[in-house]
Amino acid sequence: MAKNWDLIITGGEVFTPSGLVAADVAVADGRIADIGALDAGRADEVLDAKGLTVLPGVIDTQVHFREPGLEQKEDLESGTRAAVMGGVTAVFEMPNTSPATIDAAALNEKLTRAEGRAWCDHAFFIGAAAENAERLGELERLPGCCGVKIFMGSSTGTLLVHEEDVLRQVLRHGHRRVAVHSEDEARLRERFELIREGGKVSQHPEWRDVETAVRSTKRLLRLAREAGRRIHVLHVTTAEEVPLLAAARDIATMEVTPQHLTLAAPYCYEELGSLAQMNPPIREARHREALWEAVRLGIVDVIGSDHAPHSREEKQAPYPRSPSGMPGVQTLLPLLLDHMNAGRLSVERLVDLTSTGAQRIYNIAGKGRIAVGYDGDFTLVDLNAKRTVEHDWLQSKCDWSPFEGKPVTGWPMATVIRGHVAMRDGELLGGPTGRPVRFTETLPPAAG
Numbered sequence: 001m002a003k004n005w006d007l008i009i010t011g012g013e014v015f016t017p018s019g020l021v022a023a024d025v026a027v028a029d030g031r032i033a034d035i036g037a038l039d040a041g042r043a044d045e046v047l048d049a050k051g052l053t054v055l056p057g058v059i060d061t062q063v064h065f066r067e068p069g070l071e072q073k074e075d076l077e078s079g080t081r082a083a084v085m086g087g088v089t090a091v092f093e094m095p096n097t098s099p100a101t102i103d104a105a106a107l108n109e110k111l112t113r114a115e116g117r118a119w120c121d122h123a124f125f126i127g128a129a130a131e132n133a134e135r136l137g138e139l140e141r142l143p144g145c146c147g148v149k150i151f152m153g154s155s156t157g158t159l160l161v162h163e164e165d166v167l168r169q170v171l172r173h174g175h176r177r178v179a180v181h182s183e184d185e186a187r188l189r190e191r192f193e194l195i196r197e198g199g200k201v202s203q204h205p206e207w208r209d210v211e212t213a214v215r216s217t218k219r220l221l222r223l224a225r226e227a228g229r230r231i232h233v234l235h236v237t238t239a240e241e242v243p244l245l246a247a248a249r250d251i252a253t254m255e256v257t258p259q260h261l262t263l264a265a266p267y268c269y270e271e272l273g274s275l276a277q278m279n280p281p282i283r284e285a286r287h288r289e290a291l292w293e294a295v296r297l298g299i300v301d302v303i304g305s306d307h308a309p310h311s312r313e314e315k316q317a318p319y320p321r322s323p324s325g326m327p328g329v330q331t332l333l334p335l336l337l338d339h340m341n342a343g344r345l346s347v348e349r350l351v352d353l354t355s356t357g358a359q360r361i362y363n364i365a366g367k368g369r370i371a372v373g374y375d376g377d378f379t380l381v382d383l384n385a386k387r388t389v390e391h392d393w394l395q396s397k398c399d400w401s402p403f404e405g406k407p408v409t410g411w412p413m414a415t416v417i418r419g420h421v422a423m424r425d426g427e428l429l430g431g432p433t434g435r436p437v438r439f440t441e442t443l444p445p446a447a448g
């Protein structure tokens, strides 16, 4: 019989909408063509998945890749390379670059720079600002755009919208779900006095305290409801925000990061110093446990890494001049697999949080499940592999990870993007072939 598939993945346990099944999966023209007991002779390329679990491609919906403007920390090539090595097939990149991504030209610049250099599929956020508020309805519909991002509290970069009237304007212009960094700017400014002179990094969660997050999230929920706008609250860190978001499921979705599920204050600051500094902060164990409870109860919709690389030298500046953020796109899946192995979440929950949830929140076209007709995006994992997060394995330009030296059980063994095997056994294969992610809300109208 003529060969009519480009790739077949054979002998794995495949996570389908009907559950985990022993099956082969065929890909033709970048899309899943068949699932079942298939004839490997019909494919040009065979990927042996014996002993492995074939998951829908992992989508990381929050990364900062620093290009343009801060390429010494990361660029689109190195950031997406880290993603693919960690089993991630698509990323959504944040707008706090330099210049900030606040207009069509800046978005197109990123898309052009990613062409032929991005190892995985990608989309870019448009940053909300007073000057583009009225144009956000058009901007959010541009190809390659995953939506609008609001920084309600200042973090890395210059983007910030905290005035009530501007927030209202932003929320009233456009229809797609808006992603929000929710910390109260007024309270951050008030409390900065605590650490302005000679603070310690362990005070980071004291400066950016629980009330800073809660006050902002309450305000955001009120304004979103008033505007009739769906929101996505990024990197939620407090036990107190969980019931607020659970009570607003009609308009709100919620993200947590692997680091907020893994680390806890004060130990993380004792062990890692400013490497553990990020916004919003890593807090005490009671918050971490509340976030796990929110994972169990289905309140958390997605896990994003908030990959935010800074150089070691920058991190060594005395607090609070040390920048906030840590890399994480490459360790997102190993950490979650390790948590899964420790019994903290099931494979179903893991897939929901790393792939299907992303599809649901952002209305991604053709990704997020292993089903015929969907993109051939797969993350092949060995659930039992015992590995250590080694320095040499890391790809980020920042060249460190807070999890370096951590032993984990469960490891990404291959990354397949639209039928192209981009990583196998820790080796990158072929070249960067990433393309812009498409969204059902902004697909071009059918021809004719």
Ligand code: DOR
Pocket (backbone or CB within 6 Å): 064, 096, 155, 156, 181, 277, 278, 279, 280, 308, 309, 324, 325, 326
């Ligand atoms: O810690 C953080 N770092 N939080 C953010 O919101 C931004 C990020 C960055 O870009 O460095």
